[in-house]
Amino acid sequence: MWKFVFLVMMVLTRTMPEEDSRGPTNQSVAIESASNIVPRSTRRRKRNAATTTAVDQPQVEPPKRRGPNLNLSATKDFENLPEGSKIDLTMxxxxxxxxxxxxxxxxxEIGIVVCSVCPMNYHKWDSIPADIKNLMYEKLQGKFNLLRTDKAFMGYVDNRLRRQWTRTRGEVSAHWKMNGGKTNPLLARSMMKSNCxxxxxxxxxxxxxxxxxTRKYSDQMELNRGKQVIASRGGSRSIANHVFHMTNRETQTPPSPxxxxxxxHYNAKKGWLNDEAKSEYENIIHHKEEAVAKLISEGTTITTTTDHELEKEAIESVCAKEKTTKSAWKVGVGPVFRKKDFWMTSEAGSSQPSSREAEALRNKVALLEEKLKQSNEKSEKVLMFMSSKFPDFESSISAHMRGGANDLDGQLNDNDSLI
Structure with missing residues (x-):
């Protein structure tokens, strides 16, 4: 038995070197594979470290694009109103x-209506057909109470539509320029704005x-806008709306100019808009102080109303440019009525002008027309009476008409006294 074991050991001893000489490549592969083997404890530590890093530094998601404005606030308020009621607007x-x-x-809502209804193949607001504007009015009337018969009120609405139409065109134009509209028009044309x-x-x-x-005009307008050194921090809210929100709700005291x-022009965190705005404000204060000192020297009492008027005058004197004609913009106030719009201001004082006022005005006009009609009938009766009593009355009237109107008036007055 031991001889058999001895022979097996001799055979194994001879074959091992031969295997080593025949398989160096397999041995190197085995060594490389063994070197790539990571112990289980090491793999566990790496996995825990990766988990900790993922927790400490979460992946940043790409920013979400803002969807279209659906004006959900107005929709909610409109749904909460009684049946048949609409949202009122305050002028x-x-x-x-x-x-x-x-x-x-x-x-x-105007932004939604303009983007969805108004075509952009018109380059002036006044050139847009009346039927398109009426369609926009009808869309707005779905939620809001538009006083279509009130000229002043509809003047407000038309002005707001025009400004939104201009802003919408400006946003589309900025998108065209940003995508190489001036340098590569074909590329810009292929990248239409999503809300067009x-x-x-x-x-x-x-x-x-x-x-x-158009390019020359656009370049000139950009140059003109670049000259504006003093802008505003008011945002999209109008000056009148800023004044409304700054008014004291308890005392109804409006803010001073x-x-x-x-x-x-000033922000608590960012400071003044620019150095020019700060310098302008200091000049306004200096102008007001001089005006106050002059009134005090004359013995005039400075009331709150007087103080506000002095501030308005100071702002206009420093900020307003001299113009030969009145424009539709007033410094410190915003868009105002022009001279041709003054006839509408009588109804612009209240938030919702009452239809009873218009009805009363129509009744007054009708009463005056009736009085005029009665006066004409009375004059005809007088002429007929005088013609029947005095046959030569008509010839006398004709002679006086040739002589002058004053003689005719005297004749009629004498006849009235006879009656």
């Missing part, structure tokens, strides 16, 4: 603007912006 007297919470809701009403509108606007005359100017 700021003397200016072309709405104030309050409903003003923001109305602005959002239609491809037809987009192509029409691209054709318009690619015109040489200086407070409004300070609000629109």
């Amino acid at each position: 700021a007297g003397g200016t072309k603007g709405f104030v309050g919470k409903t003003a923001t809701q109305f602005a959002n 009403r239609s491809l037809e509108d987009w192509n029409h606007l691209c054709d318009y912006w690619e015109l040489e005359s 200086f407070e409004v100017y300070y609000k629109l």
Whole structure:
């Protein structure tokens, strides 16, 4: 038995070197594989470390794109109203603007209506057909109470629509420029803005912006805007709406003009808008101090109303540019009625002008027309009576008509005394 074991050991001893000489490649592969083997404890430590890193530094998700404005606030308020009621709008007297919470809701609704209804193949607001404007009015009337018969009220609405239409075109134009509209028009044309009403509108606007005359006009407007060193921190909210929100709700005391100017040009965190705005504010204060000192020297008492008027005068004197004609913008107030719009201001003082006032005015006109009619009938009766009593009365009247109107008046007065 031991001889058999001895022979097996001899055979094994001879074959092992041969295997080593025949398989160096397998041996190297085995060594490399063994070197790549990571102990279980090491793998566990690496897995825990990776988990800790993922917890400490979470992956940053890409920013979500803002969806279209659906004006859900106005929709909710409209649904909570009684059946048949609509959201009322409050007008700021003397200016072309709405104030309050409903003003923001109305602005959002106008943006939706303009983007969905108004075509962009018109380059002036006045050139847009009346039927398109009426369609926009009807869309707005779905939620808001529009006084279609009130000229002043509809003047407010038309002004707001025009401003939103201009802003919408400006946003589309900025998108065209940002995508290489001036340097690569073909590339910009292929990248239509998402909220553009239609491809037809987009192509029409691209054709318009690619015109040489339009480019020259756009460059000039950009140059003019670059000269504006003093802007505002008021945002999209109108000056009238800022004044409304700054008014004391308990005493109904409006803010002073200086407070409004300070609000629109100064921020508690960022400071003044720029050095020019700060310098302008200091000049306004200096102008007011001189005016107050002059009135005090004359013995005039400075009341709150007088103080506000002095502040308005100081702001206009320092900020307003001299113009030969009155424009539709007033410094410190915003868009106002022009001379041709003054006839509408009598109804612009209240938030919702009453229809009874218009009815009373129509009744007054009808009464005056009736009195005029009765007066004419009375004159005809007098002439008939005088003709029957005095046959030569008509010839006398004709002679006096040739002689002068004063003689005729005297004749009629004498006849009245006879009656």
